[in-house]
Amino acid sequence: MRILVALTYYRPHISGLTIYVERVARALAARGHEVQILTSQYDRALPAVEVRDKVRIRRVPVWARISKGVIMPTIGLWATRLVCWADVVWLHLPQFDAAGIALRGRLFGRPVVLTYHCDVTLPPGLLNRLANLAVHGMDHLAARMADVIVTYTEDYARHSPYLSRYLPKVRIIPPPVEIPVPRPEAVAAFRARWNLEGHVVIGMAARLAAEKGVEVLLEALPEILAVHPNARVLFAGPYRNVLGEEAYARRLAPLFARYRDHWTFVGVLEPEEMAAFFASCDVVVLPSLNATESFGLVQVEAMLCGTPVVASDLPGVRVPTRTTGMGLTVPPRDSRALARAILQVLADRPAFCRPREEVARHYNTERTAAEYEALFQALRAGRGLP
Known part of the structure; x- marks a missing residue:
């Protein structure tokens, strides 16, 4: 299965979101799937193309920043190419570009899965308020075009102003957690x-x-x-x-x-x-x-x-x-x-x-990867939701 993963920031940027995606992408690649990451080249020193743990990373040049967001003029070109390549499109929100990528998934007949990581709360200020509105609007468009929205817990889904609007589409998959046994x-x-x-x-x-x-x-x-x-x-x-x-x-x-x-x-x-x-x-x-x-x-x-x-x-x-x-x-x-x-x-x-x-027993990467794999395969086969 060819899996396109899209998110604004990826490793070596450090956040709970990037760690989550890295762990699951690596586990899916280890299970024999082809995984490509579409993300921003937020640091010009980073290579445009890189392979880590059998996961191929495509970084798109950044033209400008607005608050914590980025503007990437060529993201649409790369999204079109990679959606055509993929069997399933997996987006990670919040992400300004998610709606455009989800639309391409719809147009090319690819299942679209969103993982919603958190509600955006930017610091006070006019620019941040406008950025919030823009990201929220695009995230809602992406949700309408998605087949499934994944989040970590039912507790968060029911309390999130975003997720609570789309509960019939929401599926709970516990997050990937891994750490070595302390020596x-x-x-x-x-x-x-x-x-x-x-x-x-x-x-x-x-x-x-x-x-x-x-x-x-x-x-x-x-x-x-x-x-x-x-x-x-x-x-x-x-x-x-x-x-x-x-x-x-x-x-x-x-x-x-x-x-x-x-x-x-x-x-x-x-x-x-x-x-x-x-x-x-x-x-x-x-x-x-x-x-x-x-x-x-x-x-x-x-x-x-x-x-x-x-x-x-x-x-x-x-x-x-x-x-x-x-x-x-x-x-x-x-x-x-x-x-x-x-x-x-x-x-x-x-x-x-x-x-x-x-x-x-409650939290481990293999469980998370297996549940995503089952979800992707069911959507790809047109069997409906597991």
């Missing part, structure tokens, strides 16, 4: 590298982006430090020159300076390092603010490494802790509630721990 020697080396002995370690894994709620954790620190004066936050992920987040980073800089003895940026980590990072944490925090976060893959990665989680009580985001019992949820933007939940988990950590196998 004791790697964990010991990680703890030594970052001088973690004798410290309570609170982990956060994300981009330094406004919707991630980093300031909520910073505001919770005084209450946590009153009980655990040796507490340290380790932040894993991109934190310098994050696309579209420069002003946010400048706004938080004074708080980072204030807590410099309790806050450490460890940067982007490779998978084995991420496993060691999660296993080194006493608790991992996901204090996201809004529906731009629809699940939070990192919280399941932490659980697979034996670490409980405190997450925002948002549709979709609250599902992993409720499914596994490995943590608590708190109202978004509530730093006092976040501090109390972190302290509760730290005080009774064994009550929030579960075996890795129990978590992996």
Whole structure:
């Protein structure tokens, strides 16, 4: 089966969306399917064509940027070529170009599947408001032309202003989660590298982006430090020159300076390092603010490494802790509630721990890839929906 995958950003750009697509695309290629990615050449240093893990990547030149979006004058040409090549078209929203690609799928008789990752919530401002309107309009056009819309959880689907309009088309496929089993020697080396002995370690894994709620954790620190004066936050992920987040980073800089003895940026980590990072944490925090976060893959990665989680009580985001019992949820933007939940988990950590196998039974890449494969094959064969 020839599968065309279209999304605005792809690896090496780091986000939950790009990691999701990379994992499933790689798994589908390993199952013997031909997979091509159509995406933006958001960095001119990236090659226009590249093959990674048997997945072919076509990057289209970017002419201009609007907020976090990109304008690619030749995207239509490449979309036409690749839709003609494909047996199924798989789009990832939010994406401004999705409607045009979905239309081509309809015109050329190719099944179109959308995966909707999150609602877009851009920062205030006229330009961002116009960008929001444009992306929402194109996403709704794409939904009308799609055969199926996939999302992570029924909880998110029913609460999303976008997805709730198309529930008859919505199918739930759990997201792909994978992380190596933490090796004791790697964990010991990680703890030594970052001088973690004798410290309570609170982990956060994300981009330094406004919707991630980093300031909520910073505001919770005084209450946590009153009980655990040796507490340290380790932040894993991109934190310098994050696309579209420069002003946010400048706004938080004074708080980072204030807590410099309790806050450490460890940067982007490779998978084995991420496993060691999660296993080194006493608790991992996901204090996201809004529906731009629809699940939070990192919280399941932490659980697979034996670490409980405190997450925002948002549709979709609250599902992993409720499914596994490995943590608590708190109202978004509530730093006092976040501090109390972190302290509760730290005080009774064994009550929030579960075996890795129990978590992996709910979330794993092979399950996700198999469910997509079955969906694509059913649509291609014209048998209707599984």
